[in-house]
Amino acid sequence: MRLPPKHLIQAELCRRSFYYFLQHFWHTIIPDDPVYNWHIEYLCEELEQYAFRVKNREDKASDLIINIPPSTTKTTVCTIMFPAWCWAIDPTMRFITASYSGELAVDHAVKSRDIIKSEEYKKLFGKVTIKADQDNKKHYENNSGGSRVATSVGGTITGKHAHIIIIDDPLNPEQAVSDTERKTANRWMNETLSTRKVDKKLTPTLMIMQRLHEDDCTGNKLKKDPDIHHICLPAEDGAGVKPAEMRDKYVEGLLDPVRISKDVIIEEKKNLGSYGYSGQYDQAPAPEGGGMIKDHWWNYFDLSEFNDQSVTWNFVIDPAYTAKEKNDPSALMAYCYHNNNFYVADVAEVWKEFPDLCKFIPEF
Template sequence: MLKTIDPPYLTKTLSKEHAPIVKGALLDPLASMRALTKQSLFYFMRYFWDTYSQDTFISNWHIEELCKELEIVARRVANGEKKEYDLIINVPPGTTKTATVSIFFPVWCWVNWYWMRFITSSHSSTLSLESAEYSRDIIRSEKFRQLFSEIDIKQDKDAKSNFRVVKKFPTVPGQVPRIIQGGGRVSTSVDARIMGFHSHIYIPDDIIDPKRALSEVGVKTAQEHLQNLSTRKTDKEVSTMIMIMQRLCEGDPTGFWLERHKDDTRHICLPGQIRDYGKFLKPPEWKKFYVNDLMDPRRMSWDVLKHMEADLGQYGFAGQVGQNPTPPGGGMFKVDNFIIIDRLSSDTNIVKTVRYWDKAGTEGGTGARTAGVKMSVMTSGKYVIH
């Protein structure tokens, strides 16, 4: 039995299209569920969740709204319509973004358009391949085969990094079904290049590691990878990018892309809370979904956000949760300019050493913590932070 946690709003969101299908489930459950999940990515995800994870499916409005956005893109691509926009989605970590976009979405597309081709990417090959493996697991599950037995993975093209989908068409009863070659999925990472494969939809999913976001080299590598991905299109007028990530720095893939393609991009930006970051919410009309200024009260309550800020620091929290990656002090210090040493050499000539403390003086203990630094300047003009 699928375990779910549904918020109260969900009972009010059943559309006129879905209502008769749900009612029909009383007469023919499998046929009705097939129709419902084929039509709706959100219901597809809910129904097949336990083929991906044994954790309880925690529903929230942002998942349903993002599913609708993904459906719009997929249907335009499937119909061969000229691309209106690329889609960028910024949401905090731990909000089911990878499961929605990189795992369930491609499988749902193959159920509807078996020929569709995907390129998915992440900042590490491990994460990219893991998402691909989860997608394969869904297709191979008994639950999936009950509803969509015609969709399968090609036996001799079944690597996590590159697998192909086939569709089985029934022939005469008792005979082997006719098999049509379908689309597929190539999974890559920022340190790899793709050759010889083009996609209808390409999905950069967290293509910059938070640990490398303060490094100019790390940021530049992610930017170059994004540019390379953007050339791997089946049809340059139709193929579409769907990028999903939390903001990390001004030059991260989101900032880099918007600086060049803002007018041709639909930018969805969902801060974890809008009490302090409301001006970054896009589209602004989605404010109606926030509860007590929180995007996801179940996963990210105020207490949870407080702990996240302590773990991430003010800068990390502002980017990853608030979606406001403005560097403190205007980015005065460049990480790449620092060299870590174990000890000073014996011939080091220090001119002056200073220790300074910035004490926590805010009443109630709500301000920044006490911080101190000891620095020395050498005759060479270089500085040492002890």
């Protein structure tokens, strides 16, 4: 039996699998070798389902939120490669893509266009070409009616309608601490972007971001639509992983042990502090005043206040029995409870093997 030409086989494999397409076109826009952690294929398969429903003009099942740490290839997968693949399966699709920065949104759109204009894409999907009279970095169209418009959050998109809306990082960390910036972003998404759909029953909104604040765009959307399809993949395993079965994919409690190793996590905790790390990496932003334990509950005291008091000091230890700083430390605390208050006299974290830890305890 005579097989079809190789490029036709490659084209069909790409159409059938977004993940295959991503691997095939990776070096078209990225010179570095890829690190294919399991979550990349998983996200590709999830996005596929949305694209095929749009291709068949079926009602959307739900909008989608993806919360995932930085440096996990989320933008390459969701905002750059995905629209280019969608045109390979249905060049009539229209996109609106947005980010907190107009310059960043344009950069994403240009990289997608670079794929579409590449010789390999032309060889596999030659019928898809960018129209010469509408080939702008912010807005380009193909010869089948498909289009892509790139904008910033808060930007003007009057008169534009999309089959798929993609929002990639609607806020940056600096904007997220501003009540005004957060409210502006949430209002734009709820009142402006939501009206830019070809068909409200058909058009899904796909939002990809790292968590930055309790009331960021993810928090706002979850309050309005608690049943939305929510994928949450924190850097470290925990109760926040969604869907819960994805926890089985974590390796030694880590989402991506190659790029977000224990050493990287230790460094990022130092750089970002506990508040920044809990949002951007653990996808669990805490209130600025504290979560279950509030800032204003804490005061300082002098141990000499207890010289004439009859109190019992308690010592608690959460041992880890390791001297390797890439692992969790042993934690120690001395405290007492007196007159309806807890008094913490001292705390320590140490990396020691069991024998050395036993020697350290009396010193503490």
